[in-house]
Amino acid sequence: MDMAGGKSRLTWAVNLSAAVLVLLWIIPTVGLLISSFRDRDAISTSGWWTALSASEKNVIERALAPGEAIQEGDIWVIEGRVLEGQGITVTAFGITSKEPEAFAPGDTATHARGHKITVQSDGNYRIEYAEEPSGKRGQRLFVRAETPPGFTLDNYREVLFAEGMGRSLLNTLTVTIPATIIPVLVAAFAAYALAWMEMPGRALLVAAVVGLLVVPLQVAFIPLLKLHIGIGLGKGYLGIWLAHTGFGLPLAVFLLRNYMVGLPGEIIESARVDGATDFQIFRRIILPLSFPALASFAIFQFLWVWNDLLVAKVFLGTGEDQVVMTGRIVDLLGSRGGDWEILAASAFISIAVPIFVFFSLQRYLVRGLLAGSVKGG
Amino acid sequence: MQQAIFAVSTIIIGVFGCVAYFYFSNVILDRLLPAKGPNAGRNINRANAIRPWLFVFPALAILSIYLLYPVFSTFFLSLRNSSGEFIGVGNYTWLAGDEKFRESLVNNLLWLLVVPAASTFFGLVAAGLTDRIKWGQAAQSLVFMPMAISFVGAAVIWKFIYDYRGDNQGEQIGLLNAIVQMFGGDPQAWITLPFWNNFFLMAILVWIQTGFAMVILSAALKGISEETIEAAYLDGASPLQVFFKIKIPQIWGTIAVVWTTITVTVLKVFDIVFAMTNGQWGTQVLANLMYDWMFRGSPDFGRGSAIVVVIMLLVTPVMVWNIYNAHKESR
Numbered sequence: 001m002d003m004a005g006g007k008s009r010l011t012w013a014v015n016l017s018a019a020v021l022v023l024l025w026i027i028p029t030v031g032l033l034i035s036s037f038r039d040r041d042a043i044s045t046s047g048w049w050t051a052l053s054a055s056e057k058n059v060i061e062r063a064l065a066p067g068e069a070i071q072e073g074d075i076w077v078i079e080g081r082v083l084e085g086q087g088i089t090v091t092a093f094g095i096t097s098k099e100p101e102a103f104a105p106g107d108t109a110t111h112a113r114g115h116k117i118t119v120q121s122d123g124n125y126r127i128e129y130a131e132e133p134s135g136k137r138g139q140r141l142f143v144r145a146e147t148p149p150g151f152t153l154d155n156y157r158e159v160l161f162a163e164g165m166g167r168s169l170l171n172t173l174t175v176t177i178p179a180t181i182i183p184v185l186v187a188a189f190a191a192y193a194l195a196w197m198e199m200p201g202r203a204l205l206v207a208a209v210v211g212l213l214v215v216p217l218q219v220a221f222i223p224l225l226k227l228h229i230g231i232g233l234g235k236g237y238l239g240i241w242l243a244h245t246g247f248g249l250p251l252a253v254f255l256l257r258n259y260m261v262g263l264p265g266e267i268i269e270s271a272r273v274d275g276a277t278d279f280q281i282f283r284r285i286i287l288p289l290s291f292p293a294l295a296s297f298a299i300f301q302f303l304w305v306w307n308d309l310l311v312a313k314v315f316l317g318t319g320e321d322q323v324v325m326t327g328r329i330v331d332l333l334g335s336r337g338g339d340w341e342i343l344a345a346s347a348f349i350s351i352a353v354p355i356f357v358f359f360s361l362q363r364y365l366v367r368g369l370l371a372g373s374v375k376g377g
Numbered sequence: 378m379q380q381a382i383f384a385v386s387t388i389i390i391g392v393f394g395c396v397a398y399f400y401f402s403n404v405i406l407d408r409l410l411p412a413k414g415p416n417a418g419r420n421i422n423r424a425n426a427i428r429p430w431l432f433v434f435p436a437l438a439i440l441s442i443y444l445l446y447p448v449f450s451t452f453f454l455s456l457r458n459s460s461g462e463f464i465g466v467g468n469y470t471w472l473a474g475d476e477k478f479r480e481s482l483v484n485n486l487l488w489l490l491v492v493p494a495a496s497t498f499f500g501l502v503a504a505g506l507t508d509r510i511k512w513g514q515a516a517q518s519l520v521f522m523p524m525a526i527s528f529v530g531a532a533v534i535w536k537f538i539y540d541y542r543g544d545n546q547g548e549q550i551g552l553l554n555a556i557v558q559m560f561g562g563d564p565q566a567w568i569t570l571p572f573w574n575n576f577f578l579m580a581i582l583v584w585i586q587t588g589f590a591m592v593i594l595s596a597a598l599k600g601i602s603e604e605t606i607e608a609a610y611l612d613g614a615s616p617l618q619v620f621f622k623i624k625i626p627q628i629w630g631t632i633a634v635v636w637t638t639i640t641v642t643v644l645k646v647f648d649i650v651f652a653m654t655n656g657q658w659g660t661q662v663l664a665n666l667m668y669d670w671m672f673r674g675s676p677d678f679g680r681g682s683a684i685v686v687v688i689m690l691l692v693t694p695v696m697v698w699n700i701y702n703a704h705k706e707s708r
Contacts, residue, residue, distance in 0.1 A: 122697035190436035223450035246443025307527030
């Protein structure tokens with residue numbers, strides 16, 4: 001019994017610790033998501049964690065002018081509503097700045113000049129005058145009100161259409177798709193040759209690929225920029241596709257070769273005996289069997305290119321037609337660092353696609369990571 | 378619209394170009410050296426010697442131009458000054474005396490000490506915990522998710538954590554300051570806090586890399602043979618003892634791989650610093666310093682290249698270790 005009790009206590013502790021860890025890890029992202037739906041004022045005056053509960057605020061509003069009072073029997077009456085259309089709940093009101101919360105909703109306050117004021121909890125007010133009032137300035141009403149949590153899509157609308165994020169989304173797609181597909185193809189052929197074809201210096205080539213895996217990208221910037229400008233390529237999409245292809249190739253060749261080496265040799269040998277050429281073997285046997293590895297590299301490359309800032313800053317121009325999303329957000333951080341609603345919505349747009357890809361294709365991503373790290377090193 | 382057409386046509390040309398190259402180069406080889414006729418045997422041997430090179434040529438060419446050539450080119454550039462004259466090790470002696478470079482180097486070493494250690498540690502804890510619970514798969518997904526987020530996106534996310542409002546600027550909207558206040562502390566401007574701000578930037582990378590460490594370590598933990606674990610339990614070991622004394626020693630190799638992989642990422646860290654502080658308030662790192670010298674104000678490609686060579690040298694031990702391991706593996 002004692003042993004079982006200890007075990008269930010441990011299970012509890014493990015579950016609880018795991019929950020705390022997971023919470024810690026997702027809270028930052030949740031904060032961004034919630035913030036991106038809040039309006040400008042709400043973001044800059046209260047923390048995002050308050051967004052889900054009702055918030056209280058104090059407002060001062062003027063009632064309608066006394067001149068608009070309507071006669072009801074003996075008395076003159078003004079009726080109206082404070083904070084029209086905001087779905088608020090009044091928790092207290094007052095009629096002087098000294099005591100702005102003197103009355104509960106539904107109570108009647110009597111002004112020094114004799115008129116009586118009532119504010120209901122839904123914001124409706126009624127002011128009664130014993131004699132016909134005059135004047136243009138309405139009675140001041142001090143109201144403490146609870147506002148329900150409010151969310152808006154305006155930030156997204158503004159960011160996508162006015163701040164150029166929509167255009168950047170297109171630019172990012174233009175960079176990402178070719179820069180993902182081309183290296184997969186080029187690497188697949190090379191990986192097959194390095195895995196299954198007899199050639200001198202094969203081991204040396206594999207070692208070189210492993211070595212190139214860790215070369216810092218920074219190495220390439222100046223020489224390649226000079227090269228691109230020298231051969232008339234300049235800054236543009238063709239240059240960045242080639243650059244991303246080059247930078248992605250070591251990992252691609254490494255991952256794919258590791259995977260292809262593990263394919264059963266008998267199939268390939270028997271195909272050779274049957275007279276299949278290497279090209280046929282590659283297309284009919286190797287490519288279909290290697291699909292998981294191809295998929296995992298493609299996901300890596302997609303995430304990496306989509307999220308990249310540095311390569312885009314170096315190899316693309318600064319024109320409207322070439323600024324990618326990460327670059328746009330960095331610009332916004334500099335120029336509009338205080339506009340939280342713009343930042344939050346922009347950032348969320350840029351991370352939404354990778355997160356979607358991540359959750360739908362996680363299986364392949366994990367497999368690729370394992371092949372790249374555990375087996376090879 | 379025009380751009381979309383441009384992109385689509387590139388994809389088509391690129392993909393078909395690749396396929397066409399591989400297909401036609403093979404066809405031409407078969408034509409030139411037919412596997413029949415009087416010289417069939419000789420032709421087959423020659424074709425077999427050439428064909429692998431047809432397969433690897435595009436990859437080899439791109440790798441040589443885009444990675445290998447730049448390594449050497451950068452080295453030679455680092456021996457020249459901003460106007461291209463040869464100055465020997467002039468840039469390196471300048472580096473040795475430069476205040477900002479020393480700051481970057483120290484910061485980079487700090488990052489190297491903290492980030493791989495913290496990520497591996499949290500990854501190990503996360504792997505250990507999630508392996509033992511029913512909703513482990515879901516938990517792993519959520520911890521792993523930051524991997525998919527760009528460093529720039531992460532920087533914006535963490536701005537909402539570290540934000541600071543001065544005395545008269547109203548309520549704190551940064552989560553960290555709100556928590557500090559809740560426990561009665563004074564809010565701080567975390568990002569400009571000398572020295573410690575480095576650690577707040579590192580936390581972002583740890584947040585991203587922990588998932589990576591967790592996934593790989595979790596797979597390694599699953600690979601441990603059940604027998605050793607059961608034997609330990611039978612001998613009366615507690616779960617914690619089993620974890621630290623039986624499981625961890627068996628996955629040292631994987632821990633080392635995770636550690637070095639994160640080390641390489643750390644050496645290249647750029648976006649986080651660029652987006653959060655741009656190297657101000659004592660947070661400069663090598664990659665961002667290099668970017669400064671290359672592309673801002675009056676560019677000095679020589680000095681920028683010298684900084685890259687330093688990064689390259691710092692990566693070299695990991696590179697050698699990787700090649701050594703891969704070589705050992707293939708035997």
